[in-house]
Amino acid sequence: MTLIDLKTKKDYLSDTVKKMKPSGIRRFFDLASQMDNVISLGVGEPDFVTPWHVIEASFHSLEKGYTAYTANAGLLALREEISGYLENNFNVKYDPEEEVIVTVGASQAIDIALRAIINPGDEVIVVEPCFVSYAPSVELAGGVPVSVHTKSEDHFKLKPEQLERAITSKTKAVIFCNPNNPTGTALTEQELAAVAEIIEKHDLILLSDEIYAELTFDHKPVSLTSLSSMQERTILISGFSKAFAMTGWRLGYVAGPKDIIKGMLKIHQYTIMCAPTMAQYGALEALQNGRENVRHMVQSYRQRRHFIVDSLNEIGLDCYLPGGAFYAFPSIKSTGLTSEEFAEKLLLAEGVAVVPGNVFGESGEGHVRCSYATSIEQLQEAVTRMDRFMKSL
Amino acid sequence: MESKELEILQILEKNSRLDIETIAKMTQLKEEEVKKIINKLEEDKVILGYSTLIDWHKVSDNHGVTAMIDVKVTPLRGVGFDKVAERIYKFPEVKAVYLMSGTYDLSVSIEEKTMAEVAEFVSEKLSALDSVVSTTTHFILKKYKHDGVVIDGEQEDKRIVVSP
Numbered sequence: 224m225t226l227i228d229l230k231t232k233k234d235y236l237s238d239t240v241k242k243m244k245p246s247g248i249r250r251f252f253d254l255a256s257q258m259d260n261v262i263s264l265g266v267g268e269p270d271f272v273t274p275w276h277v278i279e280a281s282f283h284s285l286e287k288g289y290t291a292y293t294a295n296a297g298l299l300a301l302r303e304e305i306s307g308y309l310e311n312n313f314n315v316k317y318d319p320e321e322e323v324i325v326t327v328g329a330s331q332a333i334d335i336a337l338r339a340i341i342n343p344g345d346e347v348i349v350v351e352p353c354f355v356s357y358a359p360s361v362e363l364a365g366g367v368p369v370s371v372h373t374k375s376e377d378h379f380k381l382k383p384e385q386l387e388r389a390i391t392s393k394t395k396a397v398i399f400c401n402p403n404n405p406t407g408t409a410l411t412e413q414e415l416a417a418v419a420e421i422i423e424k425h426d427l428i429l430l431s432d433e434i435y436a437e438l439t440f441d442h443k444p445v446s447l448t449s450l451s452s453m454q455e456r457t458i459l460i461s462g463f464s465k466a467f468a469m470t471g472w473r474l475g476y477v478a479g480p481k482d483i484i485k486g487m488l489k490i491h492q493y494t495i496m497c498a499p500t501m502a503q504y505g506a507l508e509a510l511q512n513g514r515e516n517v518r519h520m521v522q523s524y525r526q527r528r529h530f531i532v533d534s535l536n537e538i539g540l541d542c543y544l545p546g547g548a549f550y551a552f553p554s555i556k557s558t559g560l561t562s563e564e565f566a567e568k569l570l571l572a573e574g575v576a577v578v579p580g581n582v583f584g585e586s587g588e589g590h591v592r593c594s595y596a597t598s599i600e601q602l603q604e605a606v607t608r609m610d611r612f613m614k615s616l
Numbered sequence: 617m618e619s620k621e622l623e624i625l626q627i628l629e630k631n632s633r634l635d636i637e638t639i640a641k642m643t644q645l646k647e648e649e650v651k652k653i654i655n656k657l658e659e660d661k662v663i664l665g666y667s668t669l670i671d672w673h674k675v676s677d678n679h680g681v682t683a684m685i686d687v688k689v690t691p692l693r694g695v696g697f698d699k700v701a702e703r704i705y706k707f708p709e710v711k712a713v714y715l716m717s718g719t720y721d722l723s724v725s726i727e728e729k730t731m732a733e734v735a736e737f738v739s740e741k742l743s744a745l746d747s748v749v750s751t752t753t754h755f756i757l758k759k760y761k762h763d764g765v766v767i768d769g770e771q772e773d774k775r776i777v778v779s780p
């Protein structure tokens with residue numbers, strides 16, 4: 224065995240990885256997990272356990288011995304079901320044979336989409352505040368993330384002129400999530416159409432993260448992919464984690480133009496082979512028989528959304544009504560604290576965990592993310608504690 | 617039924633102790649409107665009561681059992697099963713009476729009584745009714761789930777405290 228020369232050890236990591244910032248969420252996780260009696264509004268996943276019929280279907284697939292790999296792109300039956308689901312609910316049509324890949328969560332879909340389209344130095348516009356993985360994934364793929372900062376006073380709605388200003392000759396793609404994490408912001412069809420126009424005008428690719436699409440509360444969910452002729456330039460990313468309460472199953476999917484999907488499939492087959500088989504059978508059941516459960520969950524989120532937003536406003540935290548997902552994103556500017564100070568003090572004083580807005584991009588500063596995917600009784604207690612905290616400042 | 621009424625019923629069915637203010641926020645109605653709807657549901661006897669789900673087995677000096685009794689009856693002329701059912705449900709120890717399809721007619725349940733008390737009820741009161749043809753008594757050995765609640769079900773949140 225050769226011994227490693229300690230002096231060179233620091234060079235083991237790639238420059239890209241060395242340059243990557245650690246996730247800001249990590250620190251809060253460490254702090255909160257050391258405390259007892261914490262009410263967490265910091266959780267980015269549903270509080271529902273996966274509906275039993277889905278779990279049962281997955282058990283059954285194991286019992287029947289479906290324990291081998293599936294086709295690289297996933298079970299054809301599942302891709303057909305996904306294709307039908309997208310057509311029925313979002314008015315977009317995909318060929319299950321050549322335009323859909325079942326992935327290990329939307330996370331992997333984002334990764335292979337970026338790796339499939341980016342050449343070194345290509346710029347990818349990331350609309351912030353946003354899900355934490357976008358910018359690092361762009362960097363890992365050799366691209367350069369360029370932030371667009373949506374504004375608090377616009378309730379974090381992306382304005383077409385903001386997007387246009389960020390576009391350069393190097394811009395290759397835009398990543399956009401609607402409804403959005405952490406802001407809960409959901410654009411109307413008209414607002415989306417204005418965004419689509421800019422993307423088409425500049426001939427860009429769109430990575431459309433539609434994982435929260437079902438959780439749209441004030442109007443029928445609209446897919447940006449379905450507007451104008453966006454579908455030919457859009458990589459639609461979604462999954463089962465949020466609407467179907469299946470985060471731990473690690474199952475998502477991507478749909479897009481044939482040539483892009485073909486490119487992504489190359490990466491997928493060499494790096495993942497296929498998504499977990501038993502999870503694919505669960506997802507198949509979720510799509511075939513899960514509508515009623517999704518409807519119930521959406522209703523329950525809607526009720527809790529109203530409760531948390533009204534209550535936050537009452538205790539002096541200015542909060543717009545978010546149109547989707549399960550996050551409220553109140554402003555904490557009135558307290559004079561930074562997002563991190565607010566979150567840390569609140570956690571230490573009252574045992575309520577929220578996520579500082581700046582971890583989702585600098586435009587999230589001055590806000591905190593409160594996930595309302597927790598029981599109404601817990602939300603009541605959280606609000607009581609936050610009220611006490613606000614009065615103590 | 618109007619959707620708001622339905623929504624309030626579904627909320628109350630899960631937790632009847634939620635305060636009016638919370639329900640008003642959840643449903644985006646005024647507190648006055650919520651009160652009015654609930655009052656009306658009570659008056660119309662859609663809401664029949666607010667009870668507490670108790671796990672009596674956790675109460676140490678309680679040695680009661682729950683019995684479910686299948687009862688076959690000859691319906692009375694003119695009034696059918698209803699009159700027989702009434703004569704049974706009037707006994708205060710009877711917790712529930714249902715008319716059933718299938719091999720017997722009425723399902724009668726008695727909760728948290730001693731074996732002797734159940735035996736006495738069946739032989740002295742139930743079987744003594746003219747229209748009761750036969751009875752079969754089952755005792756519940758263990759409750760796993762009651763009224764939609766898993767008894768001793770783990771309530772623990774299995775999610776990590778903070779995630780993106």
Ligand SMILES: Cc1ncc(COP(=O)(O)O)c(C=O)c1O
Pocket residue numbers: 267327328329330331354400403404432434461462463464470473474475780
């Ligand atoms: C906006 C957004 N996209 C993607 C993901 C990743 O989802 P998945 O569990 O499917 O990998 C999340 C998870 O929090 C998210 O919030």
